[in-house]
Amino acid sequence: MQLNSLGLDVKKTENLVKDLNNLLANFQLYYQNLRGIHWNIRGKRFFDLHPKFEELYNDSQEKIDLIAERVLTLGGTPLHTFEDYIKAGKVPVGKNVHQDEAAVTLVVDSLTELLKIERVILDESADAGDEGTNAMMSDFITEQEKTVWMMKAWLDEKI
Template sequence: MNSEKLIIELNQLLSDFHIYYQNTRGFHWNIKGKRFFELHVKFEELYTEALTSIDEIAERILTIGGTPLHAFDDYLSTSKLRVHKNVSLDTATVTAIHEQLSQLVDQENVVKALAVECDDNETEDMMIALINTQQKTMWMFKSWLGEEVTA
């Protein structure tokens, strides 16, 4: 299996997940307003899920013979996600999470396609599971925002 390109794209996803994780922690810590309680709990759920995904992605990179990125400067220089600072309003945080999840799904689709090319069913399955979970969360946040949800 030629997994060099797959490892590069998995490291891209790993970096993106780290930025998503830290942004979501920041939203959890800094959320304000009437929806504090519901969003504070939801954001904790999301960053806990992200931490599990980070570990699974890194272990998958190791399993297929790569080395996962593991320094914050690597994540910052590699990630395609924007770092969010001092965001505390409910709609701004939910909109940012929705946008980040969309970017993660885009990268997971890249990884999934490469996994198919490399005949790596395990990585493909991992991406399918991540995409399914994140698309559901995106639908929920879009509904929360009151936006029309289309397939």
């Protein structure tokens, strides 16, 4: 087994970089969804949802940077084109979403996809002994599970 300068298995690290880039691409799509629903939300819940969506897109922007920097830390190159993002995309794309329930459902559906990707990375990073990636995924998952719960509660739906 060949180790890199971080003491991690080179092959396992390459796989993590691939999956982190997949997460990065999907986070970029999620971010664009959040910008769109922030800009386009209308109706009686505007004053509640408009700032909430801004909070979520600011948070996702920070996470995007953390993911890209982790890719670099592991020796990879972060994806950075819309072509790459769309090719890797699993997160649903919301276009012209302005109705409150549709917007919140888009957030839940997007986070559900991100959580699937993050859980795969969590397992892989644990197997690789990559505590940095593992801790980041654990933090993301904990926070996003709570957001899904809150959004589902807002929708009056169970988890």
